[in-house]
Amino acid sequence: LLARIAPVTAIEFLYQRLYRSARSLAGTRMRAETTSEFMHKLLQNIQLIDSKFKRSSKSLQEDVKDLTAIYQTALFSNHPFERHDVRRALKIWKRLRWSLTFQRIRFFWMRNEVL
Numbered sequence: 001l002l003a004r005i006a007p008v009t010a011i012e013f014l015y016q017r018l019y020r021s022a023r024s025l026a027g028t029r030m031r032a033e034t035t036s037e038f039m040h041k042l043l044q045n046i047q048l049i050d051s052k053f054k055r056s057s058k059s060l061q062e063d064v065k066d067l068t069a070i071y072q073t074a075l076f077s078n079h080p081f082e083r084h085d086v087r088r089a090l091k092i093w094k095r096l097r098w099s100l101t102f103q104r105i106r107f108f109w110m111r112n113e114v115l
Contacts, residue, residue, distance in 0.1 A: 012071065
């Protein structure tokens with residue numbers, strides 16, 4: 001699918017996957033929330049979860065920053081995106097998908113422990 005659509009559209013698709021997958025971890029959605037605001041809330045909550053479970057998710061945090069930066073560049077830059085940009089974003093997303101799944105499980109355990 002991603003190979004048949006325009007590179008910018010493919011990057012938007014991958015960012016939307018990140019957003020949907022991480023929305024519950026980022027907390028309450030603010031009105032007119034920017035990608036940067038979403039990223040910062042998400043990273044804060046990932047650090048909170050990490051501290052609770054005495055783990056470090058530095059690579060997860062870097063991947064969130066990288067995919068967000070690629071997406072923002074796709075939206076606001078005249079930079080011509082190519083297939084190698086899509087491959088890079090897809091590689092990041094593949095790592096993020098599993099890391100975010102584990103973070104959501106930890107977050108669920110953390111919330112239920114408090115309740």
